[in-house]
Amino acid sequence: MPQMAPMNWLMLFILFILIFMLFNTMNYFSFMYNYDKNYQTKKSEIKKINWKW
Template sequence: MPQMAPLNWLALFTLFIMIFLIFNVMNYFSFFQTPKSKKFKTSIKKINWKW
């Protein structure tokens, strides 16, 4: 696309990378992370398979 040649491709690449990184950071921090202080007790059930 020679029409867009004067736009300095390195500046456009850095602009898109920065937009991508800002978008990902905003999505990561947009929800409240609940602390994992609760310990769930996993009950292990032994199943005797009778083949």
């Protein structure tokens, strides 16, 4: 019953919040994304068919 032991429920809630935050931070920082700064320039240099000829 929550009325009998509110301190235990509070500690359980804090534990779940800490585990949730730890899981999210480990998941966020475990991947290394290589962002290519020249991707937009390479994308714009693609030769397109000129249909107005």
